[in-house]
Amino acid sequence: MLGYLLKRLIQMVLVLWIVSVIVFLMMSFTGDPVFMVVPIDATDAEIAQARRLLGLDQSILVQYWKFLTSLLQGDFGRSYVFRQPAMTLILERLPATVEMVIVAMVLAVVVAIPLGVYAGANPDGRLSRMIMAGSLMGISLPGFWVGMVLIYLFAVTWGVFPSSGRGDTAEIFGLRISLATWDGWHHIALPAITLSLGTMAILLRMTRAGMMEVSRQDFMKFARAKGATRRDVLYKHGLKNALIPVVTIFGLQLGDLIAFATITETIFSWPGMGKLLIDSIYRADRPVIVVYLMLVALIFVVINFLVDIVYTLIDPRITLK
Amino acid sequence: MMANTAQHPLLEVRDLHTYFHTFSGTVKAVNGVSFAINEGEVMGLVGESGGGKSVVGFSILGLIDSPGRIEAGEILLEGQNLVAAGEDRLRAIRGREISMVFQDPMTSLNPLHTVGKQMDEVLRLHSDLDAEARHAACVEMLESVGISRAADRLKAYPHQFSGGMRQRVVIAIAMLARPKLIIADEPTTALDVTIQSQILKLMRAQIADKGASMILITHDLAVVSEMADHITVLYCGNVVERGRTRDVIENPSHPYTRGLIDSIPDTTKRLDRLSQIPGSVPDIRNLPHGCNFRDRCPRAQARCASEEPKLMPQHASLMAACHFPLEPGDTA
Numbered sequence: 001m002l003g004y005l006l007k008r009l010i011q012m013v014l015v016l017w018i019v020s021v022i023v024f025l026m027m028s029f030t031g032d033p034v035f036m037v038v039p040i041d042a043t044d045a046e047i048a049q050a051r052r053l054l055g056l057d058q059s060i061l062v063q064y065w066k067f068l069t070s071l072l073q074g075d076f077g078r079s080y081v082f083r084q085p086a087m088t089l090i091l092e093r094l095p096a097t098v099e100m101v102i103v104a105m106v107l108a109v110v111v112a113i114p115l116g117v118y119a120g121a122n123p124d125g126r127l128s129r130m131i132m133a134g135s136l137m138g139i140s141l142p143g144f145w146v147g148m149v150l151i152y153l154f155a156v157t158w159g160v161f162p163s164s165g166r167g168d169t170a171e172i173f174g175l176r177i178s179l180a181t182w183d184g185w186h187h188i189a190l191p192a193i194t195l196s197l198g199t200m201a202i203l204l205r206m207t208r209a210g211m212m213e214v215s216r217q218d219f220m221k222f223a224r225a226k227g228a229t230r231r232d233v234l235y236k237h238g239l240k241n242a243l244i245p246v247v248t249i250f251g252l253q254l255g256d257l258i259a260f261a262t263i264t265e266t267i268f269s270w271p272g273m274g275k276l277l278i279d280s281i282y283r284a285d286r287p288v289i290v291v292y293l294m295l296v297a298l299i300f301v302v303i304n305f306l307v308d309i310v311y312t313l314i315d316p317r318i319t320l321k
Numbered sequence: 322m323m324a325n326t327a328q329h330p331l332l333e334v335r336d337l338h339t340y341f342h343t344f345s346g347t348v349k350a351v352n353g354v355s356f357a358i359n360e361g362e363v364m365g366l367v368g369e370s371g372g373g374k375s376v377v378g379f380s381i382l383g384l385i386d387s388p389g390r391i392e393a394g395e396i397l398l399e400g401q402n403l404v405a406a407g408e409d410r411l412r413a414i415r416g417r418e419i420s421m422v423f424q425d426p427m428t429s430l431n432p433l434h435t436v437g438k439q440m441d442e443v444l445r446l447h448s449d450l451d452a453e454a455r456h457a458a459c460v461e462m463l464e465s466v467g468i469s470r471a472a473d474r475l476k477a478y479p480h481q482f483s484g485g486m487r488q489r490v491v492i493a494i495a496m497l498a499r500p501k502l503i504i505a506d507e508p509t510t511a512l513d514v515t516i517q518s519q520i521l522k523l524m525r526a527q528i529a530d531k532g533a534s535m536i537l538i539t540h541d542l543a544v545v546s547e548m549a550d551h552i553t554v555l556y557c558g559n560v561v562e563r564g565r566t567r568d569v570i571e572n573p574s575h576p577y578t579r580g581l582i583d584s585i586p587d588t589t590k591r592l593d594r595l596s597q598i599p600g601s602v603p604d605i606r607n608l609p610h611g612c613n614f615r616d617r618c619p620r621a622q623a624r625c626a627s628e629e630p631k632l633m634p635q636h637a638s639l640m641a642a643c644h645f646p647l648e649p650g651d652t653a
């Protein structure tokens with residue numbers, strides 16, 4: 001176990017380092033951030049000075065070396081635009097994104113698992129066909145379109161939910177949380193639903209496929225021959241055996257939504273970190289982008305690690321090596 | 322024996338028809354099967370693969386899934402018709418009154434639950450015992466099927482057991498609620514030969530010990546001849562012969578049974594080639610008119626093609642469905 005942890009830790013550092021190299025190289029080829037920070041009528045001297053201040057007059061290797069050494073001292077660099085530490089900018093916006101994603105993922109799981117189990121256990125039923133058709137729509141309809149339709153229906157036409165913004169937040173452990181207020185829940189509903197549909201559809205289909213596979217197994221019939229209820233056979237015996245691929249996809253989707261909820265955040269003006277990423281790319285705000293993408297890589301590594309641990313909780317035959 | 326057995330056999334199957342409605346036609350897997358089994362008896366249900374043996378077993382427990390359906394017939398457990406019973410009633414019977422042992426112990430246990438949990442489930446469903454009493458009962462049962470350190474082994478998962486051990490666990494699960502009838506569907510087919518006899522001995526001991534009855538479904542006549550009181554031979558979903566084990570084995574009257582017996586390897590004789598029944602089981606979606614066995618039968622005559630034989634009394638205890646049955650001393 002200790003060896004496994006150490007291996008994962010080394011892996012993580014390696015991944016983060018590679019991500020930093022790739023992002024740093026790519027950013028140095030795209031756009032010149034100097035022109036984003038100097039006024040339009042800046043003189044050559046002013047531009048040169050700005051370039052020197054940002055450290056962009058040095059070679060890319062020197063820049064990377066400086067980035068890396070200050071990183072190891074806990075300094076993640078400053079935004080060219082906001083003149084603030086890049087990490088602070090991101091972490092300020094992280095809670096808004098994370099809480100929206102959590103609501104979306106919970107919603108996705110709560111809907112997808114029972115429907116997937118039902119559709120897998122009754123593959124020929126009329127209701128199952130409707131569920132599968134619905135899930136196909138969930139996969140194929142683009143989030144921005146769903147978001148706009150939801151705004152049109154629930155905000156504009158019926159006025160039951162607000163169309164944008166985060167609403168009231170309450171402070172918990174120093175974090176501003178919407179879920180602590182009724183108004184916050186009101187605001188989070190539409191973006192969370194929009195964000196959850198795609199994941200919901202994928203999880204539903206994975207669950208169904210797994211259940212169909214498991215339903216053919218002898219132990220399912222043996223459980224029935226013991227006198228177990230249909231519900232127990234499906235959920236206690238079947239679902240657990242169908243869960244490994246579902247958990248895998250869940251982990252990937254979770255990381256994906258946290259990192260790239262950009263479109264949904266833009267539509268609903270949700271002040272999350274996805275919007276920050278897009279804005280930073282427009283402004284060629286290299287330090288923010290680098291730190292953001294490294295944070296995303298970290299999130300993925302951590303989620304995958306947790307998923308691996310969940311595997312061992314589900315299946316005793318899987319061990320961490 | 323109890324008084325009510327005089328009125329009803331423990332289980333009586335009457336004219337059971339179980340069909341599977343598939344795209345390529347209706348599979349008449351069980352097509353008019355009748356038999357009865359009394360308390361404490363072991364009945365062998367014998368036939369080739371695809372003869373409908375397992376479907377009879379699943380029909381009794383009401384475990385026939387779509388596209389399969391019990392089309393007609395009665396399954397009477399102590400006089401109560403299970404075909405007409407609702408799912409709740411059937412569920413109370415499964416595992417409690419009638420339990421089942423499957424063919425492949427590698428797949429009949431849930432790989433993600435401990436052996437203890439899977440045993441406990443039966444008692445939770447079918448008894449009012451508290452957790453402690455259930456645990457004690459599981460330990461006792463596991464020990465009685467020959468698994469040592471039972472209390473520890475309850476915490477183990479199926480993959481930590483060998484095939485023979487797993488089948489012992491399956492048998493323990495089947496016996497746990499003290500059912501009146503065990504349906505064992507090829508319980509030793511997937512096991513090593515050396516393990517096979519151990520498991521058969523164990524099952525016989527368990528049944529004798531608890532006074533239960535058993536339907537032993539198998540293609541292996543050698544196994545049933547050791548275990549069963551009665552034998553019912555199925556061919557293409559029909560009973561072709563039944564009677565006391567001794568009569569069936571020593572002097573069968575149906576040529577199909579004769580063929581099955583002759584194909585058992587006899588270790589006392591040296592043969593270059595084992596006897597076999599020519600041909601194979603016909604397509605049961607499209608059965609021929611008359612006797613289903615006639616194309617493979619050495620005694621077939623014109624009448625066999627035109628008229629379906631009915632189950633008729635033969636010599637000794639035998640009933641057979643054949644126009645030209647064998648008499649003792651005849652060779653096929």
